[in-house]
Structure formats: structure tokens, C-alpha cells
Amino acid sequence: MLSTMVIHLKTQPLFVLLLSFIGFITFLKNFIIFLKWIFITFLRTPKNLVQSYGSWALITGSTDGIGKAFAFQLAQKGLNLILVARNLNKLQQVSSEIKTQNPNIKVKIIVVDFSFDVTKGIQEMKKGIEGLDIGVLINNVGVTYPRAMFFHEVDENIWKNIVKVNLEGTTLVTAAVLPSMIGRKKGAIVNIGSGASIVVPSHPLFSIYAATKA
CATH class of the missing domain: 3.40.50.720 (NAD(P)-binding Rossmann-like Domain)
Known part of the structure; x- marks a missing residue:
């Protein structure tokens, strides 16, 4: 399956790959922010x-x-x-x-x-x-x-x-x-x-x- 994905990516235009990479980085950044919010709001011990x-x-x-x-x-x-x-x-x-x-x-x-x-x-x-x-x-x-x-x-x-x-x-x-x-x-x-x-x-x-x- 991995090799199939690699072959598929190689067939895509460069701008599509760039947009996909930017989209992934943006998603990852927002996901990390969301995880931090979950930790601060629900998991972290309240500060005195x-x-x-x-x-x-x-x-x-x-x-x-x-x-x-x-x-x-x-x-x-x-x-x-x-x-x-x-x-x-x-x-x-x-x-x-x-x-x-x-x-x-x-x-x-x-x-x-x-x-x-x-x-x-x-x-x-x-x-x-x-x-x-x-x-x-x-x-x-x-x-x-x-x-x-x-x-x-x-x-x-x-x-x-x-x-x-x-x-x-x-x-x-x-x-x-x-x-x-x-x-x-x-x-x-x-x-x-x-x-x-x-x-x-x-x-x-x-x-x-x-x-x-x-």
C-alpha cells in the first residue's frame, strides 16, 4: 500500500504536492493547539x-x-x-x-x-x-x-x-x-x-x- 501511495504522489503536479504539504502542516499545528487546550482545560492540575x-x-x-x-x-x-x-x-x-x-x-x-x-x-x-x-x-x-x-x-x-x-x-x-x-x-x-x-x-x-x- 505504501509503494502504491508513493507512485501516486509521483504522478501529482508539484503545486498539488506543495499544497498538500502546507495543508498537512496547518492541520498538524491546529491539532497540537487543540491538544494543548484539552490539557489546559481538563487535565492540568489547577494552579493555586x-x-x-x-x-x-x-x-x-x-x-x-x-x-x-x-x-x-x-x-x-x-x-x-x-x-x-x-x-x-x-x-x-x-x-x-x-x-x-x-x-x-x-x-x-x-x-x-x-x-x-x-x-x-x-x-x-x-x-x-x-x-x-x-x-x-x-x-x-x-x-x-x-x-x-x-x-x-x-x-x-x-x-x-x-x-x-x-x-x-x-x-x-x-x-x-x-x-x-x-x-x-x-x-x-x-x-x-x-x-x-x-x-x-x-x-x-x-x-x-x-x-x-x-
Whole structure:
């Protein structure tokens, strides 16, 4: 059978052989990625986040969606939480929900509006986290357009706000937290991106947002 396959391959044009080889390599690469995902998701022993990184986690944009989900998941792992968002009522509500489900952890809330005076907000945040061993930082905060628009259609105030929140805010939060991680020689930083930066090349209707979430 092997000799038959070899003879068959010899009769194929070179470009067919090249395409077949590229296809095989691509399949092999994706199969290895799939096996790694299976191992990480189902087989690997869960990491003790407190021991590996530190006892506190800071999450920006923590009152809704992905940020809120991260907060609940990290609380279940035993990490104390610092919830950062712009709405005090939502922060208090999420904090109460988390402490009800996880009574043994501590939850601090810090109000920061990244679209307003981000420098002042970061200073307040620094005061709130002083002395805490923040081991995990989830940079989740982000804003986008009110609707799909081409670059030239986006109002200047809107794109400036997107850059301010998604880039400046995330960078300043990281700069505030990172030094203590370096000092302790441990920590983890997760920057939440967006499929808008990779699913559709250049994503013309959300180009500024996609660039800030790449």
C-alpha cells in the first residue's frame, strides 16, 4: 500500500504536492493547539493563584460582562478583590453579591471614571491599593462606538474617549500595579482585547476601537 501511495504522489503536479504539504502542516499545528487546550482545560492540575501570584486581584470594568465574570471566578479561587469601575451603585451591588457567595474573602471598591479625569482617578486608586499584594490584574475596562462607523465618521470626542479609556487608562493602571509585582517577583496581568482586532482584517467599521484592543 505504501509503494502504491508513493507512485501516486509521483504522478501529482508539484503545486498539488506543495499544497498538500502546507495543508498537512496547518492541520498538524491546529491539532497540537487543540491538544494543548484539552490539557489546559481538563487535565492540568489547577494552579493555586494565591500562592503563585498574591492574595489580591484588581479588576477594571468589573461591574458588567467579562469583568464581572472574572471577579466571581477569582473570588471562587480565594483571591481578595479590588473592584474598579465608574458606577458606585453597581460596584456596591457586585461587591455584595460576591461576598454573599464567598464570605471569606475581602472586597474593596474604588470609583474611577476612565473617561473623565483619569490621572486623578489613578491617584485615588493608588491610595486604595497601597500595601496590598496585588497578584492578578485584569485590565478589562473599555469603550467603543455607539454604532458601527467608518473612521472619518467618528466624532473627535468619541475617538479621543476611546483612546483615553482603552489605552491611557489601561497603561496607567498597569504602571500603578506592576512595580509591586516586580518587587515580589510574581504576578499576572491579563489585558482583555477584542475579536474586532483579528476576526475581520482592519475592521473598517470599528478601526479605532480595534486598534486600541489589539
